[in-house]
Amino acid sequence: MPESVRFSTLNPHFVQLYLHIPFCHRICPYCSFYKHTPGNTDMRAFIRAIGDEAEFYAEKFPSRKINTLYLGGGTPSMLSRTLLGELHAKLSERFDLSELKEFTFEANPATFDLKKAQFFAELGISRISLGIQSFDNSVLKTLGREHSREDAQQTVPILREAGISEVNIDLMFSIPGQSLDSWRDTLESAIALQPDHISAYNLTYEEDTEFIKKYTTGEYVDDPDENAKFFHLAHQLLTEAGFDHYETSNYAKTGAKSTHNKSYWQGDEYLGLGPSAVSTIHDTRWKNVPDTATYIRQISSVGHAQTEIENLTAEDFRIERIALMLRTTEGLPVSVFTEPEIKRVHIIVSEGLAIITDGNFILTPKGSLLVDSIVEHIL
Ligand code: SF4
Structure with missing residues (x-):
């Protein structure tokens, strides 16, 4: 019989916490995450719902401390300072954050300035993950991103000035129209900003996206040999620049590996709050309803928003x-x-x-x- 393991020793006192903020200023044509523009969403009601959901699980698992906290989306950085402050206050009231090892926050260039970055630091955010994807303006246009190369280049110095200790840059390769020279320039531009961590993802064509329609009609192609060239260039430049390649798409400077992601890969338990968020605690996995309005309604009526529940075997x-x-x-x-x-x-x-x-x-x-x-x- 093979060993049946979750590779880390499950610690009944800790859990990883993920929060899904589904709002984006505009929708990127390749993105398959649950997200939408704010439209007429009542933001206060949304923050209240997150607080109530946090309370529901804090009562259900009273002895759990939060090991890592990750605010993803969507675009969490588009929330105003007031809303972020309220959100943080609700989480701090409901959960024990006293032994938090890492607090990651996803941010997009063009959604924050120095003042807001200083506020991130005041909240205790230790790690900012920047969705830059490319430093080539024509590639950014293909990706439907709202920021420019110039915006992206300003972000890391702003975060450093604000006192954020760890910065990750997310990049993407094999984008339609992207050349190897453009990818090289993107990697070199990212390295020049001296982040602590770089994620380099191969674009994938996901269900229900604009990109998959173009892939299906043959306008966009996915060529494994081309993908390999992009991957090897990233591996070469990033490792030469002193980054440790510790996961297929992830490279880190010493001491800057993502604790949250590592816990997830190893099989630690995690609690997800917000629409579409997934949780795995004990041997049960559930997903929250992927619809913000339904999420708010369901939290207010029953305290949670679980929709798909499965029991996992060894x-x-x-x-x-x-x-x-x-x-x-x-x-x-x-x-x-x-x-x-x-x-x-x-x-x-x-x-x-x-x-x-x-x-x-x-x-x-x-x-x-x-x-x-x-x-x-x-x-
Ligand atoms: S890639 Fe990021 S910014 Fe673009 S739609 Fe998806 S979540 Fe929003």
Whole structure:
């Protein structure tokens, strides 16, 4: 029998907290997250609903302290300082944040200035994740982003001046019309800003997006060989610049790996608040209703907004951990695989796509690029 594990030792006193803020000024044509423009949403009612939902779970899991806090979306940075202050106050009242190890906040360039960044720091935000994607204005136009290269270049110095200790830059490659030279310039521009962490994602064509329509008609193409060239250029430039490649799409300077994401990959428990947020606590996973108006109504009537609830088996956790941990440079113990899987693991190693070291199965950079197919092949 293979080992059935969540790789970290589950700590019944801690939970990771995620908050989904679904508002964006405008909708990017490639994005599949639950999001919308604020329209006539009653923002105060939304913040109140988050506070009430926090109260519901604080009562349900009274002994839990928050280990990491992550505000994502959507665009959390478009909330006004007043609303952010109210939101933070509600979370602090409901949860024990005294041992918080990391407080990440997603921000888009063009949604904050120095004053607002100083307010982020006052709230205790330790890590800002910037959705920059590209430093090429024509690529940004294709992505439907509202900021320019110039906006993006101002953001990191502003955050540093405000006292934010860790900054991540999100970048994207294999965008229609993007050349390797443009990608090189984007990587070099990002490195020049001296962030602590860079995420470099391969664009994927997701359901219900404008991009997938163009992909389906053949206007946009997804070419694995081209993707590999972009991936290898990122790997080369970022590792040469002193970033540690610790997950397929993530690179960090020393001490700047994302604690929140690492906990999630390892199988720690997490609580998600807000429309569409997902939670996994004990052996149960649930998703909140992905509709802001329904979310607000449901919280006010029953205190939670759970809509899809599933009980996870040990085998579900094992498969999920394999899929997620194989994306990391830590890999995972060979002992988690079944006999037939181990045979396939050895074939992957013989093809130079992975190594086994100290009993751990770890993908090489070449294998890292094929992680999804490798997981599918092994399982
Ligand atoms: S990519 Fe970010 S900014 Fe664009 S629509 Fe999605 S959540 Fe909003």
